[in-house]
Amino acid sequence: MMCAVWRHQVRRPSNLGRIGSDKMVNERPNEIMEWIKPLSLVLPLVLFFIVMSQIAQAVPNGGYAHPEILIQPEELKVLIEKRDPIIRIIDVREKAQYLAGHIPGAVQVWRPDIEDKSHFLPGMMAVQKQVEDLMGSLGINNKRIIVIYSDGPDNGRLWWVLAYYGFPVRQMKLLDGGIDGWQAKGYPTEIVPAKVEKTIFELPRGRKRAQTMLCTLSDVKSALKKNDQVVLDVRSKKEFFGEETKKGATRPGRIPGVTWIEWKEVLVEEGPHKDYWKPAEEIRKIFSAKEVTPDKDIYIY
Numbered sequence: 129m130m131c132a133v134w135r136h137q138v139r140r141p142s143n144l145g146r147i148g149s150d151k152m153v154n155e156r157p158n159e160i161m162e163w164i165k166p167l168s169l170v171l172p173l174v175l176f177f178i179v180m181s182q183i184a185q186a187v188p189n190g191g192y193a194h195p196e197i198l199i200q201p202e203e204l205k206v207l208i209e210k211r212d213p214i215i216r217i218i219d220v221r222e223k224a225q226y227l228a229g230h231i232p233g234a235v236q237v238w239r240p241d242i243e244d245k246s247h248f249l250p251g252m253m254a255v256q257k258q259v260e261d262l263m264g265s266l267g268i269n270n271k272r273i274i275v276i277y278s279d280g281p282d283n284g285r286l287w288w289v290l291a292y293y294g295f296p297v298r299q300m301k302l303l304d305g306g307i308d309g310w311q312a313k314g315y316p317t318e319i320v321p322a323k324v325e326k327t328i329f330e331l332p333r334g335r336k337r338a339q340t341m342l343c344t345l346s347d348v349k350s351a352l353k354k355n356d357q358v359v360l361d362v363r364s365k366k367e368f369f370g371e372e373t374k375k376g377a378t379r380p381g382r383i384p385g386v387t388w389i390e391w392k393e394v395l396v397e398e399g400p401h402k403d404y405w406k407p408a409e410e411i412r413k414i415f416s417a418k419e420v421t422p423d424k425d426i427y428i429y
Contacts, residue, residue: 267324
């Protein structure tokens with residue numbers, strides 16, 4: 129399991145880097161498992177979208193600082209119909225869901241594919257070589273524009289992993305509304321897996337990784353003691369209150385003293401834009417009500 133930190137000073141993931149996750153290997157396993165729970169990586173993207181936004185508009189034009197990170201279903205449909213060769217679509221759901229119906233041409237990735245298979249703790253971020261091999265096996269090279277979708281927050285998790293390792297943010301887009309938004313418009317799906325040819329995918333080397341996109345146990349402990357930092361739990365209500373325990377967690381509950389905003393609070397609940405991102409100003413109000421503001425460093429799990 130890992131924790132992401134989002135600092136208000138940073139405005140672009142390409143300027144972010146890593147706080148040595150190798151320190152976590154030296155922490156006592158029981159203490160890590162007690163403090164660090166499964167992650168949802170959608171909310172770092174929320175803060176990235178709204179940190180500079182001034183005007184809230186109607187969804188899907190939400191007044192975000194970086195609306196180019198999102199792609200609307202209508203836009204994706206046009207690209208598919210044009211057979212744009214630079215586009216690769218990734219479905220981040222379990223295999224059974226993918227085979228039950230996915231966006232035409234999409235390849236499939238699920239959480240275990242981007243978790244470190246050799247780490248003694250479950251859920252840790254996959255090492256760079258593992259990510260490169262995965263993407264290459266899906267026929268994705270460094271020049272592709274990747275459109276990522278899911279039916280929950282897991283599209284954000286893949287976005288985070290790739291951004292952390294230095295894949296250009298300008299070459300990644302999240303499908304607004306996810307698979308449900310696509311189907312709600314009556315757009316086609318298919319059940320046959322996409323045919324791809326393996327290729328070479330290489331992430332940047334010899335550069336600092338995104339320091340503010342990953343934090344350690346000691347970072348979280350320190351943040352809990354500071355007024356200008358917030359540790360934010362974005363899991364479900366049942367997880368937060370200890371009524372449900374995800375696989376990999378040793379016991380139910382939460383880190384003492386954290387703030388809670390469930391990840392789905394930033395999405396539209398109903399209507400024609402159900403599961404789309406809410407306008408930036410509405411998201412800002414949700415965060416501000418919990419004293420999660422752009423002048424603070426945010427540690428998210």
